[in-house]
Amino acid sequence: MRIKKMDLHHKLSFIISTILIFIPLPANSLGVNYGQIANNLPSPNDVVPLVKSLGATKIKLYDADSRVLKAFANSGIEIMVGLGNEYLTKVQDPNFAKDWVKSNVQCYLPATKITAIFVGNEVLTFNDSSLTNNLLPAMESVHSAVTDLNLDKQVTVTTTHSLAVLESSYPPSAGIFRKDLIPVITPILNFHVKINSPFLINAYPYFAYKGDPKQIPLEFVLFQSNQGIVDPDTNLHYDNMLFAQIDAVYSALTAVGYKKLSVHISETGWPSKGDEDEAGATPENAKKYNGNLLKIISQKKGTPMRPSCDLNIYVFALFNENMKPGPTSERNYGLFKPDGTPVYSLGITKSSSTSSSSGNSSGSGSGGYSPISSGYFPSSSNSSSAGYLSISSAPLPDKERLILVKMMMVTLLMFFIGLL
Numbered sequence: 001m002r003i004k005k006m007d008l009h010h011k012l013s014f015i016i017s018t019i020l021i022f023i024p025l026p027a028n029s030l031g032v033n034y035g036q037i038a039n040n041l042p043s044p045n046d047v048v049p050l051v052k053s054l055g056a057t058k059i060k061l062y063d064a065d066s067r068v069l070k071a072f073a074n075s076g077i078e079i080m081v082g083l084g085n086e087y088l089t090k091v092q093d094p095n096f097a098k099d100w101v102k103s104n105v106q107c108y109l110p111a112t113k114i115t116a117i118f119v120g121n122e123v124l125t126f127n128d129s130s131l132t133n134n135l136l137p138a139m140e141s142v143h144s145a146v147t148d149l150n151l152d153k154q155v156t157v158t159t160t161h162s163l164a165v166l167e168s169s170y171p172p173s174a175g176i177f178r179k180d181l182i183p184v185i186t187p188i189l190n191f192h193v194k195i196n197s198p199f200l201i202n203a204y205p206y207f208a209y210k211g212d213p214k215q216i217p218l219e220f221v222l223f224q225s226n227q228g229i230v231d232p233d234t235n236l237h238y239d240n241m242l243f244a245q246i247d248a249v250y251s252a253l254t255a256v257g258y259k260k261l262s263v264h265i266s267e268t269g270w271p272s273k274g275d276e277d278e279a280g281a282t283p284e285n286a287k288k289y290n291g292n293l294l295k296i297i298s299q300k301k302g303t304p305m306r307p308s309c310d311l312n313i314y315v316f317a318l319f320n321e322n323m324k325p326g327p328t329s330e331r332n333y334g335l336f337k338p339d340g341t342p343v344y345s346l347g348i349t350k351s352s353s354t355s356s357s358s359g360n361s362s363g364s365g366s367g368g369y370s371p372i373s374s375g376y377f378p379s380s381s382n383s384s385s386a387g388y389l390s391i392s393s394a395p396l397p398d399k400e401r402l403i404l405v406k407m408m409m410v411t412l413l414m415f416f417i418g419l420l
Helices: 002-022 044-053 066-071 094-104 129-148 182-195 205-211 241-255 283-298 398-419
Strands: 029-033 058-060 078-083 113-121 156-162 166-168 199-202 263-268 312-315
Touching (some): 044 066, 066 078, 113 129, 129 182, 156 182, 166 241, 205 241, 241 263
Parallel strands (some): 029 058, 029 312, 058 078, 113 156, 263 312
8 A cells, every 4th residue: 555655755856846837837037237337437347257246047138339349259148239329321231231230240140149139128118210111121121131141040130118208107907009100119119020039128217216206116016025916907916017017918919919029128127326306216216126136037927017028237337427417316227347246236246357447338229228208197298208128029928828827737637647
């Protein structure tokens, strides 16, 4: 009898283990934005160990700085390079596009793991019809160049958006795009589906709190213990604003027929210092926001609306950048000071080799660095934001995953019955 019980225990263990192996779980990844609007940053060679100390597997540049691309060769870090808004017209020329991809991407492969090119930064919320009309043709031209050079299996093409592309984001299930943007954003979404690239959004709960610190609980934006909110339409519970913002984007995509499109967070962060009118910009709050965010990413959880979808998030930013224009907060989003020491403790130790050198911007970062409204509560702000991204293959939709899991469980149950 004892042997039979032991056999049954082993059979159950085998079945449970098999089920766990096949249940799809989110494969979350951490990226970091590496801006260089400063004159006192360490050399790119000294930046590599800092990125690794965070546990980050990806970086996002606002250009294609050759010094950085050479420094990260053979590091295993995936890189997204940027083509600034000033290139949107030029890059529509097929020859220009091919030459740019050759000299800024192809020549560094495969040693440097360039996996994505983002074309234009928050273009649709500049309310500039020339920029808007040039965005998709520029993206298509770059993708054609990538394809002609046989790089399309390893390098994807996308663009980044401010959360201000949403007309409504609260509650999350009511998320919709601005009506005036739907005619231009829909063809871009078609492009994403066609080439299997993600929709990138810059989301900042900080701006929502800054705009109305008396109404918005600080705990809710810092991933701390709080009552949260319940979406009245879906009955889903949200205990942090970032997840609510992400699900509002999913709702907006669903509303225009793109439910299966993957959403990545190309920028999110919290400033450690600000002006008198910048509520909440303190080292303590920045530590809580980014520290708790890193913990959530490591837990491999999705959002309430998409619990099985990957969280691909780029934190903003790697360094405090002393030459960025705007309010004090804009120069204080960094996780590190220019000397390589942490701005606040995240359990990160200083790299042993950091030397300061000149690091002026390569040109594509400044357009996307000014703050925006979070879009979580109704807002009329259409200004721009700061910057992060990440690329991975689109996961199976939740419904299809659930069907797959149920089929496997039924099959394994039948197998188990046969063993008894």
